[in-house]
Amino acid sequence: MPKNTKSTKNTKTAKAAQSTKARKPGTASPAKSRKPFLIGAAVVAAAAVLGIASYQATSPDPKPAVNDSAAADAPADTHPELTKLARRDAKDPLAQGRADAPVVMIEYADFKCSYCGKFARDTEPQLVKKYVDNGTLRIEWRNFPIFGAESEAAARGAWAAGQQGRFWQFHAAAYAEGSKEKGFGADRLKELAKEAGVPDAARFAADLDGDAAKAAVKKDQDEAYGLGASSTPSFLINGTPLAGAQPMDSFAQAIDAAAKAAAKK
Template identity: 60%
Template sequence: MPKSTPPAATTASPTRKLAAVGAVIALVVAVLAIAVAVGKAVEEDRDGGRTGAPEAAAPGRVQEDPAQQKMFDDLARKTSRREDGDPLAVGKKDAPVVLVEYADYQCSFCGRFTRETQPELIKKYVDAGTLRIEFRNFTIYGADSERAARASWAAGQQGRFWQLHDELYAKTRKGEALAEDELVDMARASGVRDLGKFRTDLKSAGAERALKRDQDEGYGLGVQSTPSFLINGRPVSGAQPTEVFAEAVEDAAARAAKKPAAGK
């Protein structure tokens, strides 16, 4: 997957806020760089017909380091928005585990995660109140990706973000498949009722601000490829097997359950 560098003028407030935890970000950049390489190797193996991820791909198997864990906890507090009524989130606001996904709608591996892994995570962990998923539009493939991202945000203004999100990822779509009229057709199929408002919102300053907020956050963390994830601050990169995410969620939930007792 291609790499992307942040625009020189990226100075929005979300990035400045993340600068306060510079040590955490430096660590995450390093971990993400390793995870990207591991993730690509795993994905290539899967495409070649082989199965199974290397042991290092599972965050839950990383040796516990209290100082490192504190850094991940700090990062989780900075990146897990937990906003009331966030249309790009699913799950309880106070869920003990938050998975933040940085993704592009032209990314085939992002689609793989959406089709294969996300439904299992929702069924097993979101519905049980353990997990919250927060989506970030991190566009790296240019204008068509940005248009699709704005369309997903516009659908969210009518409560249909996840329906259009899943439709966009139902198969790999690139280029003209993400033209405005095509997006309007997908929005209609996804249950968006006011298509005039949808077109207006898609081109609005609000959509631009929302995309910039997500991109600034990702660039501030050193995200370079999609999909990239944070699970309570711990990085995971690529469309890893579902069991890797399940183990990471369960480990994060177990750590979260220990915190009240540790603070007594």
């Protein structure tokens, strides 16, 4: 009997050792590795605010401004780690505004998102006129497709249009009133490219399905997931999170506060 007990203990010990060897402490399971964090731990920690504030884009009712006063009163460096996410690449076709603008607004959005479309049609043009045109604001787009295959395709189409300098024209066409209802199938993407004035249709088609487009979209998507964003649109204004297609005043307050703080540095 003592012999059998010893054998059982040895078997359990061996199994435990195999289990430990198969997955080292701190190693994520395959399911948890699908959305890797491509940003530093300090950034992830600070960005938890964006995850908490993420706008519920699927809600049927308009949401009130999230923490407007806090966004307006907080200094631009409330989360200094998040400012590092601004790429400030002067050649980035998915951005508009001076690369050295004092304020950078990063937008994580999906072309199938109704609230993203509302922001694109109603608020963004006002921001461009008031802040981008005078050099105060830079807007950097990040593709964050969360509504399935057509969202992914539209994101790749927008990126492909950007390779020919027509991203913002494609953006406007895709977000035009009633455009989302037509879907983003292959033929529709070709129509949008034509409407956006993309000069080389063959190149657009090749870029759309190319590895570079898939990698670029995945990079943006992983960044958003790494920040804890769960809905669209989500924004970072000089590191200050702002969620949802909120009124112009909410964005103006956050941008003004960020510009004021930047001027003091």
